[in-house]
Amino acid sequence: MQTFIWGEEFYTGLGLVDEQHHALVDLFNALSECLEASIEVGEAKVQLAFSELMDYTKYHFSAEADLMRQASLDPRYVSMHLSLHGEFAMQVSAMWSARASMSHPADLFLSFLTGWLCSHVLGVDQAMARQLDLVGRGETPAHAYELELARPKDKAAEAMIKALRNTYQVVSRLNLELIAANLTLERRVIERTAELQKSNEALVLANRQLEVYSHTDGLLGIANRSYFDSRLREEWKHALREQTPLSILMIDVDFFKCYNDHYGHQAGDACLQAVAQAASGRMVRAIDLLARYGGEEFVVLLPGTLLQGAHKVAVGICEAVSALNLPHVLSSVADHVTVSAGAAALFPDCETSPEQLVEAADQALYAAKQQGRNRVCTASVFAGRRVTGGGGWSRHLLSASMRSIC
Numbered sequence: 001m002q003t004f005i006w007g008e009e010f011y012t013g014l015g016l017v018d019e020q021h022h023a024l025v026d027l028f029n030a031l032s033e034c035l036e037a038s039i040e041v042g043e044a045k046v047q048l049a050f051s052e053l054m055d056y057t058k059y060h061f062s063a064e065a066d067l068m069r070q071a072s073l074d075p076r077y078v079s080m081h082l083s084l085h086g087e088f089a090m091q092v093s094a095m096w097s098a099r100a101s102m103s104h105p106a107d108l109f110l111s112f113l114t115g116w117l118c119s120h121v122l123g124v125d126q127a128m129a130r131q132l133d134l135v136g137r138g139e140t141p142a143h144a145y146e147l148e149l150a151r152p153k154d155k156a157a158e159a160m161i162k163a164l165r166n167t168y169q170v171v172s173r174l175n176l177e178l179i180a181a182n183l184t185l186e187r188r189v190i191e192r193t194a195e196l197q198k199s200n201e202a203l204v205l206a207n208r209q210l211e212v213y214s215h216t217d218g219l220l221g222i223a224n225r226s227y228f229d230s231r232l233r234e235e236w237k238h239a240l241r242e243q244t245p246l247s248i249l250m251i252d253v254d255f256f257k258c259y260n261d262h263y264g265h266q267a268g269d270a271c272l273q274a275v276a277q278a279a280s281g282r283m284v285r286a287i288d289l290l291a292r293y294g295g296e297e298f299v300v301l302l303p304g305t306l307l308q309g310a311h312k313v314a315v316g317i318c319e320a321v322s323a324l325n326l327p328h329v330l331s332s333v334a335d336h337v338t339v340s341a342g343a344a345a346l347f348p349d350c351e352t353s354p355e356q357l358v359e360a361a362d363q364a365l366y367a368a369k370q371q372g373r374n375r376v377c378t379a380s381v382f383a384g385r386r387v388t389g390g391g392g393w394s395r396h397l398l399s400a401s402m403r404s405i406c
Contacts, residue, residue: 074145228291247310
C-alpha cells in the first residue's frame with residue numbers, strides 16, 4: 001500500500017527535479033511498507049530503507065542547490081530554501097534515533113515526512129521552478145523573487161498547503177520536544193555514568209587498599225604471615241616449573257621477651273619496627289619478600305637464590321640490626337638488640353614440599369640459638385638435588401660474646 005500517491009499537482013516543470021521527487025516518493029513508500037511490516041521484515045531491512053531514503057534526499061538537496069546557484073537566484077530565497085533542507089535533515093535524523101521511545105513511531109514519522117514533502121514540493125519547490133523560469137526569460141533574480149512574493153495565491157491550493165504546513169509544524173514541534181527530552185535524558189545518562197565511573201574507581205581503589213591491608217602487618221608495615229604463605233606457594237610452583245632454587249630465612253630477635261619485660265610493650269613494638277626497617281633495607285630485589293611470621297619472628301623469601309646467597313642476605317640483616325645499637329641490658333650476647341637467623345634452600349621437586357623448606361629454615365634458626373645466638377646457621381635440604389657442596393650445618397659467628405640464654 002502506497003502512503004504517498006504521486007500526482008500531477010506535484011510537478012514543477014523541471015525535468016530533473018520532478019524525476020528526483022518521484023524517486024523520493026518511491027523510496028518514501030518503500031520505507032513506509034517496511035515500517036508497517038517491521039516485525040516481519042526485521043530491523044536490518046528497515047534501517048536499509050531509511051538509509052536509502054536519506055542518502056537520496058541528500059543527493060536531491062544537493063542537485064536543487066546547484067540549480068539555484070547556477071541560475072543565481074536571489075540569496076534571500078536560496079538561504080531560506082537551504083535552511084529548510086538542513087532543518088529537515090536534522091529533525092528526521094533525530095526522530096529516527098529516538099523512535100524507540102515513541103508510542104507510535106511509524107505513524108508519527110510518516111506523518112512528518114508526508115507533511116513536509118507535500119508542503120515543500122507544492123510550496124517551496126514550485127516557487128523555485130517559477131523563479132528559474134523567470135530568470136531564464138531574462139528577469140533579474142531579485143525581480144523574480146519579488147514577483148514570486150507578489151504572486152496571486154490560489155486560495156484552495158494555499159489552504160491545502162497551509163494545512164499541510166500546520167501538520168508538519170505540529171509534528172515538528174513534537175519532534176523538537178522529543179529531541180529536547182532525549183538530550184536531557186542523554187545528559188542525565190552521561191552524568192549518571194560519570195558518577196558510576198567515579199564510584200567504580202573509588203571501589204577499585206578501596207579494594208586495592210583493602211587487599212594491601214589484608215596482606216600487611218598492621219604494626220610493622222611489612223607482609224603478614226598469610227601473604228607469606230600465599231607467595232611461598234606461588235614461588236614454589238614457579239621454581240618447580242623452571243627448576244630454579246628457592247631459599248628461606250627464619251629470623252628471631254634475641255631475648256625479646258626479656259626486652260619486652262624490661263622496657264615495656266611500647267618499646268618492644270618500637271624495637272620490632274626498627275628491626276623490620278633494618279631488614280627491609282637489605283631487600284635489594286623486588287621479588288624478595290620480608291614478612292612477620294609471628295611475634296618477634298621474621299621470615300624472608302628469596303626466589304632464585306642458592307644457599308650461599310641466602311646466607312649472605314641473612315648475615316647482612318644481622319649486621320644491619322646490630323648497627324641499630326638499640327640498648328638491651330638483659331641480652332646474654334651483646335649490650336644491644338641482636339637477631340639470630342636460620343637459612344635453608346633447595347630445588348623444589350615432587351619429593352619435597354614448601355613445608356619442608358620452612359621446617360629446615362626453622363631448624364637452622366634453632367641451631368643458631370643453641371649455638372649462642374647472634375649468628376646465622378644454614379641447612380641443606382636433600383631431595384634429588386644437592387643445594388650446597390657440603391651437608392649439615394654451617395655457622396657464621398657475629399659476636400664473640402656468648403652468655404646464657406634468657
